[in-house]
Amino acid sequence: MLHENRLRAEIFGDDAEQYDRSRPTYPDGMLDHVLSGWAGRPIEVLDVGCGTGIAARQFEARGCSVVGVEPDERMAAVARRRGLDVVTGRFENWDSGGRIFDLLTAGQSWHWVEPFEGARRAGQVLRSGGRIALFWNYGAPDPELQCSFDQVYERLAIEVDRDSVRSRGQNSERFDVVVDGLRRSGSFSDPEITRYPWNHEYRAEEWLDQIQTHSDHRLLPKETLSQLLEGLAEAINARGSTVPVDYRTWLIHAERRAR
Numbered sequence: 001m002l003h004e005n006r007l008r009a010e011i012f013g014d015d016a017e018q019y020d021r022s023r024p025t026y027p028d029g030m031l032d033h034v035l036s037g038w039a040g041r042p043i044e045v046l047d048v049g050c051g052t053g054i055a056a057r058q059f060e061a062r063g064c065s066v067v068g069v070e071p072d073e074r075m076a077a078v079a080r081r082r083g084l085d086v087v088t089g090r091f092e093n094w095d096s097g098g099r100i101f102d103l104l105t106a107g108q109s110w111h112w113v114e115p116f117e118g119a120r121r122a123g124q125v126l127r128s129g130g131r132i133a134l135f136w137n138y139g140a141p142d143p144e145l146q147c148s149f150d151q152v153y154e155r156l157a158i159e160v161d162r163d164s165v166r167s168r169g170q171n172s173e174r175f176d177v178v179v180d181g182l183r184r185s186g187s188f189s190d191p192e193i194t195r196y197p198w199n200h201e202y203r204a205e206e207w208l209d210q211i212q213t214h215s216d217h218r219l220l221p222k223e224t225l226s227q228l229l230e231g232l233a234e235a236i237n238a239r240g241s242t243v244p245v246d247y248r249t250w251l252i253h254a255e256r257r258a259r
Contacts, residue, residue, distance in 0.1 A: 002111050002174075008215035009112040012051065013074030015213070018079050020052035022210035024137050026107060030249050034103065034133045035062060046101040046125060048091045048118075049109025053079035059105065064203070067101075069094050071112075079121045092117045101129045110134040111174055115181030116155075123187025126256040132188060134178060134252045139200075139245040145235065152231035158225060160216040178252055188254035195248050202243040204236040 003009065012019050035043060043064040047056040050068030050227055052075050060066050068086040070076040076086040087094065092114055104122050106113070123131050141149065153160070179191045202210070208229050211217055217225065 003114050008207060008212045008219065010072045011215050011218050012213065013072035014218060016052055016072075016075045016078040018209060019075070019213045020054065020082075022206065022213055023051075023054055023108070024036070024139075024210075024247070025058055025198060026135060026137065027057055027198045027249055030135060030194075030196045030251055031058060031062060033194065033251070034131065034253065035059075035064070038102070044101045045103045047257075048104060048106040049112055050079055050084070050086060051107075051109065053082050053084040053086070055105060055107030056084050057082060060200070064103075067099075092121060094121070096113055096125050099125070100130075101125055102127065102130050104132045106131070106134045108136055111136075115177050116184055119181040119185035119187065122234075123185050123256060126187075128256055128258045130256040132254050132256070136250050137247055138250065139247045142239075142244045145239055145243060148235035148239065149232060151193055152228065152235055156227055156231065158220065158224065158228060160214075175250065175252060180253055182252075187257055189257060191252050191254040194253070195250045196251065198247050198249070200245050200247060202245065203231055204241050204243065207236065207243040208233060213250075 043062075045056070045059050045064045045066045046061070047053075047066055047068045050056050050066075050070045051072075053068060055094075056066045056068050056079065066084060068079055068084055069091050070079065070086055070088060071090045073088045076088050079086045090113075104126055110118065119132075126132065140146065174194060179193075182188045182191045184194070211232070212225070212229075217228075220228065
């Protein structure tokens, strides 16, 4: 289970600023959906595995009050510099002090949480009728360019996680585990899965910057990573100077049952 690999889970802070500047945000349509029906009053949000606060800042911009929980102090420090309220620790062990929230979010992070214990704790910190919203960005570069990328990875014999930036879609097994955890907790309505398509075009240097923030790439030997970046840069420049990416943001959401 990926959440048990704490080396990967807590390697992002090695360059937290790089993570913050290069990782994508989340589409407005998803935020509209998650926050629908709550107009007229402040929404109290708990953002689990908030990292540098990329998603949290989007919810704050919508008028929400956000508290982040983040296991890596280096990531949390960047989030605090961005003005966010963040406590350091793993969500499964976090003491909320009895505080209850309207919405629990996790952007690109719930797979680092033990699925059943995380769902159980989510049920404890959400008020009746509250919501849980777990979401991930999956991007597929232009197919011809992706083919060129694949050749670089294969030439260097680099094996990376099928859920990494190299993925063309999504890992349904990951979603199955998340949904099963929510169902077994007994605290939530039957989870729904919604997809939000959007597009982004990266400059070559932006693409190379952001792939280095993925844990499987960060763990590559330095020489191998350097060769990979050089090969990918050559592939991008051979087909122009940008990387068009078709994204799908996958949202798993459910409502807290009445206590």
